[in-house]
Amino acid sequence: MLWKKNHLSPEELNRLLDGELDEARKLFAENHLQQCESCALEYADLRRVVRSMDEYASGLTSESDASSVWPRIEDAIRRKSPVHLSWKERFGVSFPVFVMRPALALSVIAFLMVFTFFVFERRTLADNEAIVNSVSSENKLVMIFKTKERKITVIWLAEMPELEMAPPVEPASAPAVRAAQSAPAEKQINSF
Amino acid sequence: MMKKRSLSKFGFGLIAGIFLLQASVCPPGMAQERDTVKIYVMISLAVPGGEKVDPRLGEIHQELKNTFRESSYELLDEVRFDLTLQEQDGKPLPGDAHLYIQYMGMDGGKVNLNLKITQKGSEVLNTNFSISKGGTIIVGGPPYKDGNLVLAVKTAMN
Numbered sequence: 257m258l259w260k261k262n263h264l265s266p267e268e269l270n271r272l273l274d275g276e277l278d279e280a281r282k283l284f285a286e287n288h289l290q291q292c293e294s295c296a297l298e299y300a301d302l303r304r305v306v307r308s309m310d311e312y313a314s315g316l317t318s319e320s321d322a323s324s325v326w327p328r329i330e331d332a333i334r335r336k337s338p339v340h341l342s343w344k345e346r347f348g349v350s351f352p353v354f355v356m357r358p359a360l361a362l363s364v365i366a367f368l369m370v371f372t373f374f375v376f377e378r379r380t381l382a383d384n385e386a387i388v389n390s391v392s393s394e395n396k397l398v399m400i401f402k403t404k405e406r407k408i409t410v411i412w413l414a415e416m417p418e419l420e421m422a423p424p425v426e427p428a429s430a431p432a433v434r435a436a437q438s439a440p441a442e443k444q445i446n447s448f
Numbered sequence: 449m450m451k452k453r454s455l456s457k458f459g460f461g462l463i464a465g466i467f468l469l470q471a472s473v474c475p476p477g478m479a480q481e482r483d484t485v486k487i488y489v490m491i492s493l494a495v496p497g498g499e500k501v502d503p504r505l506g507e508i509h510q511e512l513k514n515t516f517r518e519s520s521y522e523l524l525d526e527v528r529f530d531l532t533l534q535e536q537d538g539k540p541l542p543g544d545a546h547l548y549i550q551y552m553g554m555d556g557g558k559v560n561l562n563l564k565i566t567q568k569g570s571e572v573l574n575t576n577f578s579i580s581k582g583g584t585i586i587v588g589g590p591p592y593k594d595g596n597l598v599l600a601v602k603t604a605m606n
Contacts, residue, residue, distance in 0.1 A: 385579075385580050385583045386577060386578065386579040386580065386583035386584060386585045387577060387578050388575060388576075388577045388585070389560070389575075389576040389577055389578060390575060390576045391573070391574070391575040391576075392571075392573075392574045392575070393571070393572055393573050393574070394570045394571045394572065395570055395572065396572055396573065396589065398573070403511055403514065403515050408508070408511050408515075408583075408584045408585075408586055409577070409583075409584070409585050409586070410515065410585075410586045410587075410588065411573065411575060411577075411585065411586070411587045411588070411589075412587075412588050412589050413565075413572060413573055413587075413588065413589025413590060414589060415591075
């Protein structure tokens with residue numbers, strides 16, 4: 257019987273270790289252990305526990321020793337099992353509280369200083385720079401541009417081109433309008 | 449309990465103090481108004497054709513030459529204005545024109561100026577601009593003789 261979808265159950269692993277499986281199941285379980293890393297690891301753990309129990313049980317000489325067997329086995333298992341370390345232990349640093357608190361406070365202060373710098377900072381012009389905020393002229397065209405080399409801002413006034421004023425159009429009489437409507441397109445354009 | 453409260457009060461006070469200190473010290477944008485600024489204006493004549501540049505134009509002559517290649521430049525006058533806040537000063541320009549310049553204040557380490565040029569009673573130019581240390585504004589265009597007037601405006605802070 258497979259445990260949790262294609263894995264051997266703990267009971268089956270125990271029975272395999274104790275040699276209680278029939279030949280067919282034993283063959284199947286051994287084949288599975290060769291292919292399944294998860295079950296193989298579980299089986300290895302189980303074997304280690306059993307071996308530890310055997311070692312301690314074989315070393316007993318008195319009844320008082322028997323009472324301490326299980327704690328010793330637990331201790332042995334703990335030592336052999338992967339250890340779950342805290343992050344401090346994992347990184348090999350363990351700071352006392354009197355160091356951690358000032359360090360934390362300094363970090364907060366540094367953050368606040370950087371934060372306030374950006375909050376209160378305004379955009380400043382770089383050296384050698386100039387910007388035009390507003391410009392107006394009554395009778396000139398104004399061009400503003402920057403030179404590439406030294407970022408000099410140039411305001412250049414140019415003469416306003418003279419615009420030809422169209423002569424006022426007199427209101428056409430009704431027959432004239434009709435004549436214009438019936439005239440060819442070229443003639444219409446010329447008349448305006 | 450009391451000790452904890454006083455500690456947290458101290459912490460808040462410390463943080464507020466840092467904020468205030470930072471706000472008053474670090475930002476260049478909050479520079480104080482200067483009492484006086486010096487404005488230098490170089491008035492030159494740009495004439496189309498030729499490549500002659502008056503050496504008295506100093507560091508901007510190359511810039512002018514690169515920008516308006518087909519012109520020669522002659523320095524006509526050089527003037528310095530010492531302006532206090534909101535003070536306006538002026539200078540007659542060749543060609544019946546007049547230059548007015550006013551110090552409007554400082555903002556973020558740059559000097560704000562208003563510049564006006566009038567010619568024959570009309571306002572040819574009215575502009576507000578900001579110059580940082582070492583920055584230059586060139587105003588060009590008013591016709592004079594066979595060319596155009598070119599004004600280079602620079603500032604220096606006291």
